[in-house]
Amino acid sequence: MAKSSKTAEKKVYKWELRLYIAGNTPKSVTALVNLKKYCEEHLKDEYKIEVIDLLKQPQLAAGDQILAVPTLVRKVPVPIRKIIGDLSNEEKVLVGLNIRPVKK
Amino acid sequence: MPLKVKQSITRLKQLPKTPTGIAGLDEITGGGLPNGRPSLVCGAAGSGKTLFSIEFIVRGAIEFGEPGVFMAFEEKAEELTTNVASLGFDLNKLQKDGLIKIDHVHIDRSEIEETGEYDLDGLFIRLGYAIDSIGAKRVVLDTIENLFSGLNNQAILRAELRRLFGWLKEKGVTAIITGERGQGTLTRQGLEEYVSDCVILLDHRVINQISTRLLRVVKYRGTVHGTNEYPFLIDEEGISVLPITSLTLDSDVSNQRVSSGIPALDKMLGGKGFFRGSSILVSGTAGTGKTSIAAYFAHATCMRKERCIYFAFEESPQQIMRNMRSIGVDLKADVDKGLLQMHASRPTLYGLEMHLVDIHKKIKRFKPKAVILDPITNLVTIGSVSEVKAMLIRLIDFLQVENITVLFTALSLNTIVNEQTDEGVSSLVDAWLLVRDIESNGERNRGMYIMKSRGMKHSNQVREFVITDAGLDLVDVYLGPEGVLTGSAREAQELNQVTGQLLRNHALTRKDLEIKRKRTVLEAKIASLQEEFESVQDELNKAYIEEDMRKEIMEKNRKQLTDSRHTKNAGNGKK
Numbered sequence: 211m212a213k214s215s216k217t218a219e220k221k222v223y224k225w226e227l228r229l230y231i232a233g234n235t236p237k238s239v240t241a242l243v244n245l246k247k248y249c250e251e252h253l254k255d256e257y258k259i260e261v262i263d264l265l266k267q268p269q270l271a272a273g274d275q276i277l278a279v280p281t282l283v284r285k286v287p288v289p290i291r292k293i294i295g296d297l298s299n300e301e302k303v304l305v306g307l308n309i310r311p312v313k314k
Numbered sequence: 315m316p317l318k319v320k321q322s323i324t325r326l327k328q329l330p331k332t333p334t335g336i337a338g339l340d341e342i343t344g345g346g347l348p349n350g351r352p353s354l355v356c357g358a359a360g361s362g363k364t365l366f367s368i369e370f371i372v373r374g375a376i377e378f379g380e381p382g383v384f385m386a387f388e389e390k391a392e393e394l395t396t397n398v399a400s401l402g403f404d405l406n407k408l409q410k411d412g413l414i415k416i417d418h419v420h421i422d423r424s425e426i427e428e429t430g431e432y433d434l435d436g437l438f439i440r441l442g443y444a445i446d447s448i449g450a451k452r453v454v455l456d457t458i459e460n461l462f463s464g465l466n467n468q469a470i471l472r473a474e475l476r477r478l479f480g481w482l483k484e485k486g487v488t489a490i491i492t493g494e495r496g497q498g499t500l501t502r503q504g505l506e507e508y509v510s511d512c513v514i515l516l517d518h519r520v521i522n523q524i525s526t527r528l529l530r531v532v533k534y535r536g537t538v539h540g541t542n543e544y545p546f547l548i549d550e551e552g553i554s555v556l557p558i559t560s561l562t563l564d565s566d567v568s569n570q571r572v573s574s575g576i577p578a579l580d581k582m583l584g585g586k587g588f589f590r591g592s593s594i595l596v597s598g599t600a601g602t603g604k605t606s607i608a609a610y611f612a613h614a615t616c617m618r619k620e621r622c623i624y625f626a627f628e629e630s631p632q633q634i635m636r637n638m639r640s641i642g643v644d645l646k647a648d649v650d651k652g653l654l655q656m657h658a659s660r661p662t663l664y665g666l667e668m669h670l671v672d673i674h675k676k677i678k679r680f681k682p683k684a685v686i687l688d689p690i691t692n693l694v695t696i697g698s699v700s701e702v703k704a705m706l707i708r709l710i711d712f713l714q715v716e717n718i719t720v721l722f723t724a725l726s727l728n729t730i731v732n733e734q735t736d737e738g739v740s741s742l743v744d745a746w747l748l749v750r751d752i753e754s755n756g757e758r759n760r761g762m763y764i765m766k767s768r769g770m771k772h773s774n775q776v777r778e779f780v781i782t783d784a785g786l787d788l789v790d791v792y793l794g795p796e797g798v799l800t801g802s803a804r805e806a807q808e809l810n811q812v813t814g815q816l817l818r819n820h821a822l823t824r825k826d827l828e829i830k831r832k833r834t835v836l837e838a839k840i841a842s843l844q845e846e847f848e849s850v851q852d853e854l855n856k857a858y859i860e861e862d863m864r865k866e867i868m869e870k871n872r873k874q875l876t877d878s879r880h881t882k883n884a885g886n887g888k889k
Binding site for chain 1: 417419420421426427428429430431432433434435436437439440442443461465
């Protein structure tokens with residue numbers, strides 16, 4: 211996969227992840243940090259993280275059926291999986307997202 | 315001044331309430347659900363919790379102008395819409411008009427993985443957004459216990475629930491939380507810990523194969539409420555709860571009198587009939603004409619252009635109409651004019667309480683001036699005697715408050731007049747007419763007694779009650795030497811009297827004739843005597859005349875003789 215450059219070409223990511231937070235609470239910050247860490251480690255360059263702040267866009271909560279915050283939604287690949295919590299348990303996150311851990 | 319302050323706080327603020335719009339519930343709770351606080355509605359599956367809550371929202375939007383949010387955790391929005399369409403609630407239209415908002419929260423356990431700490435802010439945000447988008451004042455969470463099946467971490471969940479209810483209170487919305495009945499607890503997950511301002515329990519009980527829905531206000535902080543179980547029914551208009559009837563006996567009474575339809579009966583009742591708003595019991599053994607009396611009363615009410623409802627528990631309306639036509643009462647015309655409504659249902663159709671609710675509803679809708687229940691004795695098939703009596707007391711109370719005259723017919727089981735008969739109703743009613751069979755001379759005739767009639771002078775005589783093609787009538791009974799005579803004995807007596815009269819007349823005429831004859835005879839006698847007298851007189855006259863004549867002739871003769879003597883002396887006869 212070619213690295214995405216600032217061109218008109220739209221890159222197709224293998225992993226599309228959406229993190230729903232409700233403002234910058236400690237849990238949300240932790241979750242984001244953890245998420246970035248895992249993605250960098252196991253999904254190098256194949257991922258796209260979108261952060262949605264429900265306080266700013268509350269109507270989006272209904273679309274993805276978000277109850278808990280923070281929630282990580284794996285949109286691509288299907289099926290949709292949701293992980294709730296601050297993502298501090300790495301193994302559970304990887305299992306939940308069905309990421310095969312890159313053996314280091 | 316301290317005194318002034320004291321006075322201002324003695325007018326304590328009552329708990330503000332939100333009316334639900336559900337018929338009868340607002341009366342039981344004294345105004346509705348507590349305003350701005352969450353209430354718990356719990357019950358077993360199928361007891362009507364979702365319906366209750368959706369009706370709360372819809373009526374709030376339509377009748378009270380308060381928009382509402384319905385968070386459905388179990389049903390999808392489309393399913394909900396179709397399910398309540400049968401009640402006449404168009405959820406789609408209401409959503410379009412911005413009066414209600416239905417949000418479906420889907421929790422799929424397989425989708426969720428819990429890692430680490432989280433809170434349910436997502437739910438709060440969704441709820442908050444929904445509430446703010448339409449300015450909702452009412453919220454329903456149905457049923458929040460689904461969260462427990464979706465999420466594992468009980469500690470977080472319970473903490474968040476506590477927070478949720480506090481948050482709802484802060485938002486100032488009146489919320490209904492529904493919960494499934496638990497074994498021994500009000501809800502399975504113990505929601506009653508958090509929602510404890512008002513708890514309503516819905517129940518669906520089957521007794522003797524009859525199912526009854528019951529509602530009970532288990533707890534209501536800050537209000538005096540009825541604590542009994544109230545029956546309710548769910549029909550095509552939603553939920554109707556049987557309201558508390560005024561158990562204080564202080565309703566207004568009227569002095570107006572209404573006719574019973576039978577003029578002779580009105581005469582027996584002080585000349586004018588029954589009091590309006592009173593209760594009348596017509597009892598008698600089978601076949602004594604109670605339904606006919608009831609039909610006459612109905613017809614009389616309709617003739618006065620007042621509405622009447624006839625509740626039949628034994629015969630169908632068509633049967634009653636046909637039977638009444640044979641005695642000259644046309645009930646069909648009244649039905650067509652819209653003055654008479656006939657409702658028939660077998661008592662075993664539903665429970666006693668449901669009948670009462672059903673009767674209430676029909677009366678409230680039609681607003682009649684008279685109601686007839688024919689017969690009430692069937693109701694013992696669905697309840698014990700004391701239950702039936704309790705139900706009738708409530709009904710009579712309700713009707714008295716509304717100033718509606720009610721007539722019950724009841725079957726007495728034997729021909730002996732019981733003092734306390736007919737399910738003890740005889741002491742409740744204001745007027746009691748008893749139709750009894752009088753058996754004599756090998757036939758049975760009907761006699762009507764007015765056992766009691768409160769507040770008016772009534773006849774204490776037994777009248778014979780006849781049913782003919784021309785209708786009902788009361789006839790005076792004959793008191794013959796053997797006692798009361800009815801039926802053919804009476805007719806025989808009447809005949810007797812008539813023949814007696816004829817005979818007397820005949821006798822008189824005969825005497826008359828005799829006298830006449832005597833008179834003629836005497837007159838003839840007198841005539842003959844008179845003739846005799848005249849003839850005797852004639853004879854006497856004749857004698858006189860003869861005498862006179864003789865005298866005259868003798869005189870003449872003498873004269874002649876004298877004359878002839880004179881003429882002889884003059885000459886010697888030779889000329």
